[in-house]
Amino acid sequence: MPQPDIEPVNEVPVHPRPGIIDPPERYGYFDPDNRQYVITRPDTPQPWYNYITNGSFTGYVSHTGGGTCFAQGDPVEKRILRTHLHGRPADQPGRWIYIRDRDSAAVHSATWAPLYTPLRKFKYLCRVGAGYMTIQAECNRIRSEVTYFVAPDAEAELWLVTIANADRRARRLDIFPYAEFFLWSLQRDNNLDAAFKCTDIAADGRVIVHRSYYDWGEQRGGWQRQFAYFASSAAPSSFDTNLEAFVGIFRGYDRPLAVQAGRCSNFTNRGGEPIAAMQIPLTLKPGASRSFVFAVGYARSDAEAQRPGRRVANVAFARQQLGKVKQRWRDYLAHFQAQTPDPTFDVPFNTHLPYQSAITFICSRSIAPYLLTGTRGLGYRDSNQDALGAMPYQDPQAVRRLIATLLSIQRPNGEACHDFFPGPGAGRGGGYSDDHLWSALAVEWYVKESGDLAFLDEPVGFHESDKQASVLEHLERGLRFTERNLGAHGLPLLRSADWNDCLNAFPGAESVFVAGLYCAACKALEALYRAIGNKARARRCARRHATMAERINRHAWDGQWYLRLITRDGKPVGSKSNRYGKIFIESNTWVVIGQAAPPRRARAALDSVRKYLATPYGHRLCWPPYEDYDPNVGTCTIFAPGQKENGSVFCHTNPWLVVAEAMLGRGERAFDVFRRLSPYTKDQIQNIHCAEPYAVNSTIVMPPNLEAGRARNPWLTGFASWLLACMGRAILGIRPDFDGLVIDPCVPRWPAFRVQRIFRGTTYHIEVTNPDRVERGIKRITVDGRELEGNLVPAVEDQPEVHVQVLMG
Numbered sequence: 106m107p108q109p110d111i112e113p114v115n116e117v118p119v120h121p122r123p124g125i126i127d128p129p130e131r132y133g134y135f136d137p138d139n140r141q142y143v144i145t146r147p148d149t150p151q152p153w154y155n156y157i158t159n160g161s162f163t164g165y166v167s168h169t170g171g172g173t174c175f176a177q178g179d180p181v182e183k184r185i186l187r188t189h190l191h192g193r194p195a196d197q198p199g200r201w202i203y204i205r206d207r208d209s210a211a212v213h214s215a216t217w218a219p220l221y222t223p224l225r226k227f228k229y230l231c232r233v234g235a236g237y238m239t240i241q242a243e244c245n246r247i248r249s250e251v252t253y254f255v256a257p258d259a260e261a262e263l264w265l266v267t268i269a270n271a272d273r274r275a276r277r278l279d280i281f282p283y284a285e286f287f288l289w290s291l292q293r294d295n296n297l298d299a300a301f302k303c304t305d306i307a308a309d310g311r312v313i314v315h316r317s318y319y320d321w322g323e324q325r326g327g328w329q330r331q332f333a334y335f336a337s338s339a340a341p342s343s344f345d346t347n348l349e350a351f352v353g354i355f356r357g358y359d360r361p362l363a364v365q366a367g368r369c370s371n372f373t374n375r376g377g378e379p380i381a382a383m384q385i386p387l388t389l390k391p392g393a394s395r396s397f398v399f400a401v402g403y404a405r406s407d408a409e410a411q412r413p414g415r416r417v418a419n420v421a422f423a424r425q426q427l428g429k430v431k432q433r434w435r436d437y438l439a440h441f442q443a444q445t446p447d448p449t450f451d452v453p454f455n456t457h458l459p460y461q462s463a464i465t466f467i468c469s470r471s472i473a474p475y476l477l478t479g480t481r482g483l484g485y486r487d488s489n490q491d492a493l494g495a496m497p498y499q500d501p502q503a504v505r506r507l508i509a510t511l512l513s514i515q516r517p518n519g520e521a522c523h524d525f526f527p528g529p530g531a532g533r534g535g536g537y538s539d540d541h542l543w544s545a546l547a548v549e550w551y552v553k554e555s556g557d558l559a560f561l562d563e564p565v566g567f568h569e570s571d572k573q574a575s576v577l578e579h580l581e582r583g584l585r586f587t588e589r590n591l592g593a594h595g596l597p598l599l600r601s602a603d604w605n606d607c608l609n610a611f612p613g614a615e616s617v618f619v620a621g622l623y624c625a626a627c628k629a630l631e632a633l634y635r636a637i638g639n640k641a642r643a644r645r646c647a648r649r650h651a652t653m654a655e656r657i658n659r660h661a662w663d664g665q666w667y668l669r670l671i672t673r674d675g676k677p678v679g680s681k682s683n684r685y686g687k688i689f690i691e692s693n694t695w696v697v698i699g700q701a702a703p704p705r706r707a708r709a710a711l712d713s714v715r716k717y718l719a720t721p722y723g724h725r726l727c728w729p730p731y732e733d734y735d736p737n738v739g740t741c742t743i744f745a746p747g748q749k750e751n752g753s754v755f756c757h758t759n760p761w762l763v764v765a766e767a768m769l770g771r772g773e774r775a776f777d778v779f780r781r782l783s784p785y786t787k788d789q790i791q792n793i794h795c796a797e798p799y800a801v802n803s804t805i806v807m808p809p810n811l812e813a814g815r816a817r818n819p820w821l822t823g824f825a826s827w828l829l830a831c832m833g834r835a836i837l838g839i840r841p842d843f844d845g846l847v848i849d850p851c852v853p854r855w856p857a858f859r860v861q862r863i864f865r866g867t868t869y870h871i872e873v874t875n876p877d878r879v880e881r882g883i884k885r886i887t888v889d890g891r892e893l894e895g896n897l898v899p900a901v902e903d904q905p906e907v908h909v910q911v912l913m914g
């Protein structure tokens with residue numbers, strides 16, 4: 106066997122970003138006391154976003170008002186606002202508020218965009234909070250504040266706006282709020298002719314209703330109207346409902362005709378590009394201010410649009426609803442809080458990461474600033490993993506519903522559909538080797554979190570079948586599906602792909618990653634059977650695990666690490682004998698997590714991962730990246746080297762490494778893997794990272810790409826859930842079990858830390874001291890003053906608080 110030399114690749118050179126001279130050092134900072142990130146200047150390296158949602162109506166909004174929103178959890182068919190993907194300036198159109206001085210005709214916008222007034226004339230601050238985004242500005246001696254959020258009690262997003270006169274003389278202004286409607290689905294909206302033909306707007310005083318037709322398909326009633334509205338708390342003096350009338354043709358959003366003219370055209374759009382804009386006159390004495398609410402909402406009829414439109418576009422209602430939003434997220438975050446010696450840990454853990462994980466729990470990968478997709482619903486593997494991180498915080502009923510919904514698109518043969526679509530309420534796609542296995546982990550974690558053993562007996566249907574089976578039986582069928590789809594070495598067939606979607610051109614190949622995941626699923630089922638007293642089945646799961654572990658170690662060990670695949674003709678992928686893709690992170694971490702690696706091999710595999718895949722920005726997915734399209738490897742090879750599945754830091758995989766390192770008790774290693782990717786760390790390198798530091802992202806570009814270190818695809822990524830899970834479970838070491846909380850920290854020799862964790866309704870105050878500065882190990886635990894045997898703090902009933910003292914050593 107040839108032994109090509111492999112050099113470690115840890116160095117990542119930094120190249121200056123093209124197109125920007127003398128960038129400012131920073132664009133914002135974390136404000137943990139207020140649980141916010143504060144953006145201090147609007148000219149960030151790229152738009153920085155936040156999500157706003159009530160669980161059903163959801164939007165994302167940038168720090169200059171851009172983004173979109175959708176109703177009833179359905180971004181595929183109920184998308185309301187338009188946003189362009191490729192336009193320049195980026196992130197247009199937006200939820201803008203033009204402010205025009207009636208005397209001087211000077212114009213600026215409360216959101217900076219789309220006028221981009223020079224910063225010496227424009228003061229700006231943006232507060233990014235859980236559930237809201239507040240943009241404050243001062244320009245032309247007018248102060249403004251806009252808070253965007255979704256009303257908990259309405260299917261609508263609200264813009265709560267205050268305009269204040271900071272001048273010494275009275276000011277006569279017109280404000281022009283602007284929203285641009287989308288034609289419900291990407292396909293519809295892309296076809297301008299269709300958009301022109303069918304759009305229909307009704308404007309009536311304070312409410313503009315967009316009531317264009319949508320084709321629901323034969324089975325769901327064919328062409329029917331659906332209704333979105335734009336409503337204002339103040340009466341407009343004029344309005345526009347058509348893009349051409351408001352903006353014009355050969356001009357941009359920075360100089361809309363109507364704003365320049367100082368009045369809208371009162372044109373009612375029936376067959377043109379639908380927008381909502383209003384002119385609201387306002388005279389303010391020196392020091393005076395006035396508040397408004399603009400609402401973008403969804404309704405089922407004209408009348409329904411009028412009524413809630415008027416009800417929700419109301420300042421008192423909006424203030425009350427904003428209070429409710431803030432309270433809701435305070436309560437949510439309170440489920441798990443930590444004070445450690447390291448802000449790298451605490452700042453993301455206590456606010457931003459659980460918030461983001463809640464967003465992925467709702468949105469899966471359906472719609473994000475860089476994924477304006479019209480074809481993805483809730484991903485089966487994605488949402489099962491999203492549930493993992495969100496469990497300590499979520500209402501157990503919501504978790505139960507999500508897991509059961511996903512199980513309902515499993516086929517009777519055990520294979521799962523790839524996506525669930527909330528609109529039609531159905532699954533689609535399939536053919537992957539991993540999807541069905543993730544349910545085993547989600548169910549195990551859920552039952553341990555909630556104590557809801559009854560869920561295992563719950564009958565759940567199947568995809569395109571009249572049959573039903575218990576949750577546990579669904580999981581069994583999943584395991585059996587894998588067992589019926591094994592290759593020549595007895596390892597699971599890759600089928601169309603596994604978790605790594607783009608390693609997909611190997612008909613007949615076997616996946617070592619899926620073998621590891623299957624082992625973890627066997628362990629999960631073993632635990633569940635044991636919990637319900639079915640010892641025989643539990644023992645059977647242990648045997649299944651042992652059989653697969655033996656095969657992995659017989660066929661997939663490459664000397665220093667585990668292979669990624671074995672092709673149909675027996676060739677290895679992820680081997681030192683390969684030219685590209687010599688080593689992959691997924692198989693090596695999951696063989697350890699699935700408890701299939703003997704201790705020496707586990708250590709060697711993770712050491713190799715560290716040696717070859719670690720970079721200052723995180724650990725790469727594989728190395729070296731493929732240089733050219735290789736039809737024998739898959740679509741990852743069409744990605745530029747260092748992008749996405751072709752050798753970037755695919756962040757989602759890094760928490761797996763944290764978990765695996767912690768399972769070996771290597772607390773410093775685990776923390777080091779975590780630290781490289783912590784949002785707090787990324788906040789120190791804003792000009793390299795480029796994306797919003799307060800939200801984690803999917804991949805980090807790697808060499809040879811010149812943008813190495815740059816973050817791609819923030820927000821909807823499985824990384825959020827796994828990062829949160831590895832922090833709580835692997836590093837803090839607090840893991841629910843059927844009868845209580847396991848305490849098993851694995852830390853970078855912290856001297857002490859504290860945790861508050863709500864578990865089944867009881868708040869656990871956990872104080873850990875570590876005078877010997879060990880990485881792992883427990884000397885003593887006392888619970889409410891009584892010494893405990895072992896490290897399982899028992900669950901209690903009807904006791905609001907429990908105090909736990911932990912001595913490591």
Ligand code: GLC
Pocket residue numbers: 470484486487603604605606607750803822823
């Ligand atoms: C994307 C997909 C996810 C997949 C991952 C790796 O994030 O949403 O399902 O596992 O890419 O290919």
